[in-house]
Amino acid sequence: MEFTLSINKDSLAGPDGFSSAFFQACCNTIAEDVIATVTDFFRGTFMPRNFTATSIILIPKNDTSQSWSEFRPISLCNVTNKILSKLLYTKIFQAVPDLISPSQSGFVLDRLIADNILLVQEITHHTDMRHSKGNLILKLDMSKAYDRVKWKFLYAILEKMGFPPDLLLSSNYY
Numbered sequence: 790m791e792f793t794l795s796i797n798k799d800s801l802a803g804p805d806g807f808s809s810a811f812f813q814a815c816c817n818t819i820a821e822d823v824i825a826t827v828t829d830f831f832r833g834t835f836m837p838r839n840f841t842a843t844s845i846i847l848i849p850k851n852d853t854s855q856s857w858s859e860f861r862p863i864s865l866c867n868v869t870n871k872i873l874s875k876l877l878y879t880k881i882f883q884a885v886p887d888l889i890s891p892s893q894s895g896f897v898l899d900r901l902i903a904d905n906i907l908l909v910q911e912i913t914h915h916t917d918m919r920h921s922k923g924n925l926i927l928k929l930d931m932s933k934a935y936d937r938v939k940w941k942f943l944y945a946i947l948e949k950m951g952f953p954p955d956l957l958l959s960s961n962y963y
Contacts, residue, residue, distance in 0.1 A: 795875065796809040796812070796868065796871050797809060798810040798874070800871075801865050802865065802867075802868075803842070803844060803865045803866045803867035803868065804842045804843065804844050804865070804867060805839070805867045805868075805869075807867070807868055808868070808935055809868050809870075809871070812846075812868045823869065826869060827869075827872065827873060828875065830873055838874075839867075840867070840869065840870070841866075841867075842867065843864040843865060843866050843868050843870070844864070844865040845862050845863070845864055845865075846862070846863045846864075846865060847861070847862055847863075848860060848861045848862075848863055849859040849861075852857060854876075855899070864912065881952075885897070888950065892905075892908065912926065913926065918940065961963065
């Protein structure tokens with residue numbers, strides 16, 4: 790239940806209405822139920838649809854926000870979902886150095902996205918040199934890349950990489 794204590798007590802409640810402050814205040818009373826729920830989740834027990842439900846709140850990026858692109862969506866998750874996310878994160882964190890290329894800088898602890906700027910400068914400098922076959926630099930950015938993920942393919946790759954079946958099974962709820 791230490792995961793419950795590590796969640797910011799001021800974070801807002803998800804759709805179930807229970808805040809992290811509630812979980813922390815009632816930790817001794819609800820600990821057994823929370824542990825049983827987490828255990829069931831990792832065993833692949835069917836969880837109700839609302840278990841991973843979130844409320845999406847739009848935060849304006851400026852005082853005059855009017856179009857959708859001028860809002861930042863925030864998902865308010867149920868605390869049980871946050872606990873499971875932290876457990877999953879902890880479970881795969883140690884494998885991250887073996888899974889993520891040293892050149893990836895976005896969303897990786899202790900890596901700076903600015904490092905990629907230096908890398909691009911080096912590559913650009915190298916391509917300034919004349920080569921008989923020519924040079925080509927592509928910058929690709931897919932809008933809504935997350936929506937384009939082929940989940941069955943991703944699960945197959947993770948399985949080939951040695952991720953345990955219970956982790957892959959529990960990931961199907963997300």
